[in-house]
Amino acid sequence: MKKIPGRFVAAMALSVLAASFQLARAEETVKIGIVGPFSGPFATTGTGFRQGLEAYIAQHGTEIGGRKVQLIYRDSETGSSDPSVAKRLAQELVVSDNVALLGGFMLTPEAAAAAPVANEAKTPLLLFNAATPALLGMSPYYIRMGQNIAQPAELGATWARQLGKSRGYTATADYAPGHIVEEAFAAKFTAEGGKMVGKDRIPLKTVDFAPFAERIANANPDVLEVFITPGAPAVGFIKALAARGLTKKILIIGQGEAEDNDLHLYDDSVIGFHSIIYLSAALDNPENNALKTVLHQKFGPGASPSAFTIGAYDGLHIMYKMIESQAGKPFDGAAAIKAVIGYSWKSPRGPVTIAPNRELVQNFYVREVERKDGKLQNVVIKTFEQVQPPASAK
Amino acid sequence: MSVVAFILLYGVSYGLVLCLISVGLVVTMGLMRVINLAHGAFAAIGGYIAIGLMTHVGLPFAAAVVAAVAFVAVLSLASEKVLFVHLYGAPELDQVLMTIGVNFVVVAALTLCFGPDVYPIRLPPWLSGSVDLGFRTFEVYRIVTMAVCLVVIGLLWVAFDRTNLGARLRAAVDNRGMAQATGINVPRLFSLTFATGGGLAALGGAIGAPMLPLEPTYPFKYLVLVLVVVALSGFGNVRAVVGVSIFVGIVDTAGRFFLPDLGAFIIYVLLIVLMIWRRQGLFAARVAT
Numbered sequence: 006m007k008k009i010p011g012r013f014v015a016a017m018a019l020s021v022l023a024a025s026f027q028l029a030r031a032e033e034t035v036k037i038g039i040v041g042p043f044s045g046p047f048a049t050t051g052t053g054f055r056q057g058l059e060a061y062i063a064q065h066g067t068e069i070g071g072r073k074v075q076l077i078y079r080d081s082e083t084g085s086s087d088p089s090v091a092k093r094l095a096q097e098l099v100v101s102d103n104v105a106l107l108g109g110f111m112l113t114p115e116a117a118a119a120a121p122v123a124n125e126a127k128t129p130l131l132l133f134n135a136a137t138p139a140l141l142g143m144s145p146y147y148i149r150m151g152q153n154i155a156q157p158a159e160l161g162a163t164w165a166r167q168l169g170k171s172r173g174y175t176a177t178a179d180y181a182p183g184h185i186v187e188e189a190f191a192a193k194f195t196a197e198g199g200k201m202v203g204k205d206r207i208p209l210k211t212v213d214f215a216p217f218a219e220r221i222a223n224a225n226p227d228v229l230e231v232f233i234t235p236g237a238p239a240v241g242f243i244k245a246l247a248a249r250g251l252t253k254k255i256l257i258i259g260q261g262e263a264e265d266n267d268l269h270l271y272d273d274s275v276i277g278f279h280s281i282i283y284l285s286a287a288l289d290n291p292e293n294n295a296l297k298t299v300l301h302q303k304f305g306p307g308a309s310p311s312a313f314t315i316g317a318y319d320g321l322h323i324m325y326k327m328i329e330s331q332a333g334k335p336f337d338g339a340a341a342i343k344a345v346i347g348y349s350w351k352s353p354r355g356p357v358t359i360a361p362n363r364e365l366v367q368n369f370y371v372r373e374v375e376r377k378d379g380k381l382q383n384v385v386i387k388t389f390e391q392v393q394p395p396a397s398a399k
Numbered sequence: 400m401s402v403v404a405f406i407l408l409y410g411v412s413y414g415l416v417l418c419l420i421s422v423g424l425v426v427t428m429g430l431m432r433v434i435n436l437a438h439g440a441f442a443a444i445g446g447y448i449a450i451g452l453m454t455h456v457g458l459p460f461a462a463a464v465v466a467a468v469a470f471v472a473v474l475s476l477a478s479e480k481v482l483f484v485h486l487y488g489a490p491e492l493d494q495v496l497m498t499i500g501v502n503f504v505v506v507a508a509l510t511l512c513f514g515p516d517v518y519p520i521r522l523p524p525w526l527s528g529s530v531d532l533g534f535r536t537f538e539v540y541r542i543v544t545m546a547v548c549l550v551v552i553g554l555l556w557v558a559f560d561r562t563n564l565g566a567r568l569r570a571a572v573d574n575r576g577m578a579q580a581t582g583i584n585v586p587r588l589f590s591l592t593f594a595t596g597g598g599l600a601a602l603g604g605a606i607g608a609p610m611l612p613l614e615p616t617y618p619f620k621y622l623v624l625v626l627v628v629v630a631l632s633g634f635g636n637v638r639a640v641v642g643v644s645i646f647v648g649i650v651d652t653a654g655r656f657f658l659p660d661l662g663a664f665i666i667y668v669l670l671i672v673l674m675i676w677r678r679q680g681l682f683a684a685r686v687a688t
Contacts, residue, residue, distance in 0.1 A: 046515055179660065205659045212611055212620070215409045216655035223402070237517035237612045244609070248529065248538045270519040272527070 034073045035328050035336060037321075038098030040091050040119070041109040041133070042083035049266075050111050051080070053313025054133055060299040060314070061321040069325045070332030077102055083111050091115035095122040095130075104128070105336045106327065108320045111313075113137040113181065120144040127338040131323060133316035137182060138395065141363050146338060148345070148363045150320040151312060154182045154260075155189035155395050157281040158230060160369050161258040162193035164281070164387070165228040170256055172202045174226035176217060176242070178233050179206035186232040186260075194228075202226050207233065207242070214238075214245035222249045231259040239263065240270050247274030263374055265309060268381040271374075275381065278374045284354035285370045285385050286310050293353035310353055319352050323359070356391065364394030404535055406653045412541040414648020415548035416610055419603030420621070421628040422555065422640045423596020428629060429572045429636065431589055433486050434494045437501035438600055439625055443617035444505065445471045445601020446608045447513060450520050460523050464605045468598045475597025479590055487589075502618045509615040518613040544606050551602065552641055559637050568592065624651075627670050633679050 039058065043051035058076060067074045079094040091110055098104045099122055107123065107130040110116040116135040120143040123130040129146045136154040141147050165173065173194040177183035183206065191201050203224040205217055221229060229251070233239045239262035246252050252274060259280045263271060286297075286309045293310065296318065300308040310318075323345055330344035331337060342363075349358040355368040371387040424438040449467035452458045458466065482501070486494045522540055529536040559565040571578040571585050579585045604613070611621055628647055632639040647666060654665030 048515070207659065210620075211655070213409075213413055213652070213655070215413075216652055217659060219402075219405045219409070219656060220659065237614050240517055240519070241612050250529065250536065267516075270517055272519070272521045274527075 033071075034075050035106070036075045036077055036098075036102055036104040037106045037108060037324055038095065038102065038104035039076055039078045039109045039317075040081050040094045040098070040107065040115070041078070042111055043078060043080040045082055046084040047111060050083070050134065050313045053311045054109055054111075054317040056300060056304055056308055057133075057310075057314035057317030058321050059303060060296055061318050063299050063303060064295070065325065070329040072328055072332070074325070074328065077104060081109070081111065081115055083115065088112065088114035088118045092118035092122060095119040099126045099128055105338070106324050106341075107131070108317070108324065109133050110135055113140060116140050116147070117143060120147070123147065129324075129327060129338050129342050131320040133320050134313060138185065145363075146342060148323065148342070148359060149365060150316045150323070152283050152367075153364055153394055154185050156392060157260050157283075157369060158186040158189035158232070159193040159395070160281050160371075160389055160392065161228075161230050162190045162199070163197060164371060164389075165230075165256060165258065166194065166197040166199055168228075168256065170228035171199050172224075172226040173199050173228050173230065174202055174221055174224055175204040175230045176221060176233070177204075177206060177231070178238070179208050183207075183232050186230065190230040199228075207238075209234065209238070211238065212241070214242045215248070217242065218245040218249040218251060221246070222251060226255060228256040228258065231257060231262060233259070233262055235262055235264065235267055236270075239267070243271065243275055243278060252277050261312065263383070264311060265383055266311060268374065268383075271381065273376065273381075275374050276376060279386075280372050280383065281369055281389075282312065282372070283365075283367050283369050284310065284312060284315050285372055285383060287383065287385060288353065288355065288370075290351070290353070290355065292351050296353045315352065315354050319354075319357065322350065322352075323348075355388075358391075360394050362394060362396075366391055366393055368392065401535055402656070406649060406656060408535075408537055408541070410649030410652035411645055412545045412548075412648070413610060413652060414645035415545055415552070416603050416607035417624060417628055417648055418552060418641055418644030419548055420600050420607065421625045421632070421644060422552075422637065423593075423599045424625060425629050425632050425640050426568075426572075426592055426637060427596050430568070430575075430592055431483075431487055433483060434491060434498065435483065436495060436498040436622060437505065437618065438498075438596070439618040439620075439622045440502055440505040441471050441475055441597040442600040442604030442607075442621070443509060443613065443615075444474065444604070445598075446604035446613045446617070447509060447518060448601075449605035450518055450608055450613060451513075454519075454521070460526065464602065467605050468601045471601030472594045472598030476590060476594040478597075479593040483593065502622075505618055506615050509617075513615070515615060518608075520608050520613070522609060540609055544610075547602075547606055551599070555599075555637070564591075624666075627666060630670065631673055 041051040041054040042048055077098060081091045081094060095107055107128055110119055110132055111134050113135045116132055117140060123144045123146040132147055132149045134151045136151055138153050138155055141149060175187045175190050177187045187204055195201060205220060207217060233242050257278055259278060260282055263275055263278050263280060265286050296310055326345050326348060327341035331341055345359055346361055358366040360366050369389040369392050370385045372383040373386050374381055375384045420442045424435060427433060427435055445467045448470055449463045452463035452466055453460055486497060526540045526543060529538050567583045568588060571583060571588055575585060628644050631643045650669055651666045
């Protein structure tokens with residue numbers, strides 16, 4: 006009878022010892038959950054995320070604020086599954102893997118689905134890409150590393166007015182972000198004295214874009230704001246505009262329809278297409294050049310900084326900042342968010358600051374597709390310095 | 400006036416390409432009673448091969464298209480001998496299952512070989528640009544495509560309507576058993592028709608590629624439009640295909656011009672109405688009852 010308590014005490018002691026070891030180890034390692042499309046039709050986005058993250062780790066190592074950082078990747082199966090997968094993954098990462106931070110979430114529905122998880126666990130979540138304004142209102146733990154979709158549309162309107170354009174037209178994909186672009190552009194364009202002469206919402210499954218080109222030509226605008234999903238729809242639409250002679254005749258402003266890594270899909274009809282976005286692979290600053298060097302070393306000469314690469318790269322930078330701010334303390338998500346508000350740093354995309362509403366104050370670049378050195382590329386022709394995010398996204 | 404011209408020019412050129420892709424399916428369905436949902440796959444393969452030969456081998460556009468058509472014709476002949484021959488007389492569900500399966504295989508194979516993105520096409524200089532027709536400008540490419548389609552459809556009509564082979568084919572469509580009894584080699588006729596249908600689909604896929612962009616999901620994406628044409632044409636009614644295709648092309652173009660938000664649906668509404676009103680096909684002779 007006497008032996009049992011002795012054994013029991015020994016076992017207790019051992020388990021306490023083991024637990025304290027685990028506690029100590031948990032103190033030392035911070036886990037970060039990355040949810041992104043690593044397979045399926047959006048796999049190139051997932052590749053961009055991964056390359057950005059690995060490039061950052063190659064430059065900065067895996068230790069920060071006395072802790073070791075460990076990344077856990079999960080495939081959101083974007084495009085082949087529904088957005089609830091992203092929520093389930095976020096939940097698993099928080100509950101079973103004990104991650105302190107989350108990042109990724111390519112599409113708005115995925116980011117929206119994960120909001121309850123971030124709120125309940127008080128886990129900061131960095132949106133590498135999702136651009137719908139309303140997202141940041143869904144969770145105080147969200148910080149956007151990309152753009153608010155209304156921003157480039159408003160800048161497009163302002164720029165067109167500066168160039169003296171007075172007849173505006175929008176052609177946008179018929180889903181939520183497209184509607185936001187349409188409204189943001191029209192509101193800004195008319196507020197600055199221009200007149201909207203038409204708008205089209207293009208169904209997502211459209212194949213033949215000639216009717217839209219014809220409608221636009223008949224309305225006789227001098228500036229066209231475009232927002233179409235990249236890939237087949239964007240290529241088809243821009244070709245239809247070119248066939249109707251519009252690419253040469255009017256100012257066409259898009260966003261991500263003709264990124265450098267998509268330009269091989271186009272023929273010369275894309276020359277003269279303008280886009281406004283918050284980065285350019287061609288930027289000549291030390292941060293961008295260093296990033297390009299790492300990307301080339303690790304992933305070959307074809308790897309170039311895309312919006313996805315830079316969203317992930319800067320996202321990890323902010324996560325490191327958060328972990329550093331919590332050095333010596335147990336990681337507190339709310340305090341970590343507070344610690345990075347107002348933080349400014351030099352990103353490969355240019356100087357960036359996190360605004361109080363958790364959007365970024367950043368540069369926007371107007372780019373034009375040109376044939377340079379024998380190949381099509383986006384050339385920066387104008388920079389909007391340090392654009393304030395829209396106030397609406399509180 | 401300019402609007403009418405636009406709708407006619409674009410609708411007709413779009414419809415003619417649809418016609419090339421669909422006509423093979425109309426004939427094989429009529430002749431063999433096989434619902435070949437993998438028909439669009441032949442168009443996709445034809446398109447990919449033609450554009451691939453153009454960009455990677457450097458063949459001129461015309462030669463690449465001819466080579467692709469020949470290849471796909473042989474390919475469809477082989478697939479008929481190996482796969483589709485088992486479907487003759489099989490229940491419809493079996494046919495649908497297998498041909499949809501073939502579609503999935505082709506989609507996966509195209510993704511593997513050419514990647515998930517749209518396959519880029521650069522038209523040769525003589526095909527790009529526009530010409531002034533007097534009342535408006537129009538793409539050279541579409542004019543050439545229309546001309547090619549009209550010539551091919553004309554040849555097809557002559558073959559179907561004026562030759563001995565065509566007479567046998569029509570006989571087999573109308574009454575297979577009787578045709579066989581009079582000594583017509585119907586299985587051989589099947590193979591020949593299947594190969595021709597595949598080749599025509601490939602031609603449509605190849606020359607229509609700038610209009611209907613090539614991507615791995617092509618076999619599914621355009622299946623609906625092709626089936627609309629087939630349904631409105633009626634089984635084996637080759638003469639109706641041209642009219643129906645042009646009609647579908649014009650309605651689709653007009654719908655998207657006048658009601659861009661709803662444009663994509665108009666053709667389906669029309670299909671439903673027409674299928675209720677004329678179940679045998681749009682131009683089918685009304686059977687006296």
